[in-house]
Amino acid sequence: MDSSDLKIINARIITPTCILNNGSLLVHDGTITAISEGEIEGANENIIDAGGKYLSPGFIDIHVHGGGGHDFMDNTVNAYLEIAKLHASHGTTSFTPTTLSCEKDALLKTLSLYEESEPLNIMGSNYLGMHIEGPYFSMEQRGAQDPRFIRLPDPQEYKEILQHSSIVKRWSAAPEVNGAVEFGRFLVSKGILPSIAHTDAIYEEVLEAYESGYTHITHFYSCMSGVSRRNAFRYAGVVESGYLLDDMTVEIIADGIHLPPPLLKLVYKIKGPDKIALVTDAMRAAGMPPGESILGGLEHGLKVIVEDNVAKLPDRSAFAGSVATTIQLVRNMINLADVPLIDAIRMMTITPAKIMGADDKKGSIVIGKDADLVIFDDNINLHKTIIGGRVVHSA
Structure with missing residues (x-):
């Protein structure tokens, strides 16, 4: 047999x-x-x-940076394989390896190692394609992204990157920066999902981006604008846009820390399980004991402190990454947000599968x-x- x-x-x-x-x-x-x-x-x-x-159904995590002491930006085959094994041991059966803002050469190396490691990934979570997070972000909403690498979309650069590799399935960017709308249209033409992230956009800018293909919002609430005041007038931000645009999908870091229980409940109440994907956004410290760690690659990464089940900047002024696992996300949505089991599972399986275009083979128990x-x-x-x-x- x-x-x-x-x-x-x-x-x-x-x-x-x-x-x-x-x-x-x-x-x-x-x-x-x-x-x-x-x-x-x-x-x-x-x-x-x-x-x-x-x-x-196996859990599908569409935003993962690392785990088990490794990060994809370490740029080694071993890092890929160990991260895949770590997350499989917590219920993740498929995931999208995710980058951070970096130099072009480092990104090209990360993409090459995805392809090199995939045939060797026997005991870990399946790869669902690469998620590039950055570097085309708002400096004001950069969060823990390294400001040295944040820049405007450059057609010569992103076209070269996408010619280099066919495994990119999603790219997160700030839609209000110069060139981002054209960038989004180009991604859609290549079958790649443009996603809104690290952004200071107002509703009108989000609407233009949505109509250009930005149909998903990365780590909803984290590093993005809400209601703001400009020249005395109030403007709706990305958070309000996510609620107003019914077909916009969102992902949430349901660790109970990045989003506390009231916000988990609010997102679920307004968007519903068919428009929400649970994500870990896990960094290398996932599955590791608390203490000092590094966000991003070992060579150029940012030193962080892991305590209270979250990574923080060394001065503790902001969060710097999640250490969650997918089984924890499901448990949190049930216990902290009062979500029915079947809906919590939906947000961890078929909804992310649909967002990534993988629902023909994954995300539900179907013959x-x-x-x-x-x-x-x-x-x-x-x-x-x-x-x-x-x-x-x-x-």
Whole structure:
């Protein structure tokens, strides 16, 4: 029998429409082939008894910088592989490696290492394409992005980058800076998602950007404008724009710190689970003990302090990155934001899959889709991570 032939029994299966009690599922060659409430025939040699625990689609994290002591900007194959393994051990079955603002040569190296490491990634989360975060940002909303590298969109630069590699699937930028609207249109022409981030835009600028293809907002509320006053007049910012534009999708760092419970509840109440993706935005300290760490690459990164379950600038004046994992995000949305389990799972699975255009194969337990699955208990403690029908982590 192929090692990816699998039967899971005695599970509460979270499907797109309901939860099947005492459910069974069959996997052949990495693909879901049958789902049933009750017993199911087939794959009798390789059986997992879920013991009444939940069986969910694998978690999809569309914004990850690092974990396990590594960052993608370290620019080593080992960093890629170790980050993928760390996040798989917390329930992430697919993710988008994410960069920080940097020099062009460093970015080209990061993209090359994605392609070099992907065939070697046997025990980690699947790659869903690269997310470039920066360097075309507002200096006023740069957050922990290194100001040395922030610059305006340069057609010669971004066209060279995209000619260098075909794995870029998303690029975050500030839509109000000179050249950003044209940049967004170019990304759309290449099948790449332009995303709004580190921005001081007002509603009118966001609307123009949205009509040019910027249909997603990166780490909603973090490093972006709200209501502001200019020449005595009030203007709606990016936060209000995210609420006003019904089809705009947003992602939230649901660690309970970047967004406290009242804001988690507000985003959920207004946008709903079909327009929200939960993201970790995790840096290298995810899965590591508290203390000193580095945001970004080891060579040019920013020193930070990890305490109170978040990374902070050394002077503790601002947050400098998340150390969350996906299983924590699901638990937080249920416990802190009073969100029903099925909606919390939706925001961690099918909604991010749709945002990244990967929902044809990932994000839900449906016959014909990839057998990327997680098993967890009533307290949202992870028990198994299954990728392509293979168990890659057991608690």
